[in-house]
Amino acid sequence: MDDDFTGFVRSRGPALGRTAYLLTGDAGRAEDLVQSALLAVWQRRGRVEPDRWEAYTRRTMINLATSWWRRLSSTERTVATMPDQPGPPGPAATDTADDRVRLVTALRRLPARQRAAVVLRHYEDLSEAETAKLLGCSAGTVKSLTHHGLNRLRALLAEPAAAAAPASLDAYPRTGEIR
Numbered sequence: 001m002d003d004d005f006t007g008f009v010r011s012r013g014p015a016l017g018r019t020a021y022l023l024t025g026d027a028g029r030a031e032d033l034v035q036s037a038l039l040a041v042w043q044r045r046g047r048v049e050p051d052r053w054e055a056y057t058r059r060t061m062i063n064l065a066t067s068w069w070r071r072l073s074s075t076e077r078t079v080a081t082m083p084d085q086p087g088p089p090g091p092a093a094t095d096t097a098d099d100r101v102r103l104v105t106a107l108r109r110l111p112a113r114q115r116a117a118v119v120l121r122h123y124e125d126l127s128e129a130e131t132a133k134l135l136g137c138s139a140g141t142v143k144s145l146t147h148h149g150l151n152r153l154r155a156l157l158a159e160p161a162a163a164a165a166p167a168s169l170d171a172y173p174r175t176g177e178i179r
Contacts, residue, residue, distance in 0.1 A: 004050055005041075005042060005045055005050075005053070008050070008053050008054070009038060012053075012054055012057075013034065013038075016034050016037070016038075016054075016057060016058070016061070017030055017031065017034050018123075019058070019061070019119060019123065019124055020033040020034045020037075020061055020065075021104075022104070022107060022115075022119045022123055023061065023062070023065045023115065023116060023119055024065060025104050025105070025107060025108035033061050033064055033065055034061065036060075036064050037057045037058075037060040037061040037064060038057060040056075040057075040060045041053055041056050041057050041060065044056070055134070058120075058124070058134055059134050062116050062120075062134055062135065065112070065116070066112050066113075066116070102157060103153075103157070105156075106153050106156035106157050107119070107153070109152075109156055110149050110152055110153065111149075113135065113145055114145050114146075114148055114149030114152065115149065116134075116135060116145075117131060117135065117142055117145035117146045117149055118145075118146055118149040118150060118153065120134060120135070121142070121146050122146075122150075128142045128143060131146075
């Protein structure tokens with residue numbers, strides 16, 4: 001069973017890491033989130049069927065991320081504007097990276113449940129029913145969360161780039177792309 005779990009981690013770990021990054025907006029927190037969730041699954045691997053490990057891991061990641069958001073919401077404060085950015089905008093080759101940074105920054109500004117719904121529906125490509133099961137709510141609530149989350153994302157992305165871009169944000173994983 002340990003070899004099966006190792007295979008699961010090797011095959012699904014990178015995808016879980018990308019999802020965790022979108023849920024947290026921070027590469028370090030994403031790694032911590034995945035490791036914490038995988039530890040929980042490993043500890044329960046005898047009681048959870050191998051074909052349910054991924055769903056169990058995702059649900060654990062959402063629960064942990066929600067707990068972290070609640071804890072951090074009382075200490076982190078969003079600033080209205082970011083410090084001045086040095087130099088003019090980069091060449092066209094960086095547009096994709098800039099867009100990715102703006103999207104992740106906008107995702108970070110969504111409320112936790114809206115962010116989770118948008119990531120699960122549009123990044124993980126889960127159905128409304130699957131997303132509802134993971135979030136512990138109804139499909140109608142998922143529709144509402146996704147609708148409001150996407151509207152908020154559109155508004156955030158419509159803001160001028162200088163106001164929305166962070167000083168620096170590393171992509172997860174550092175050597176790959178967020179797909």
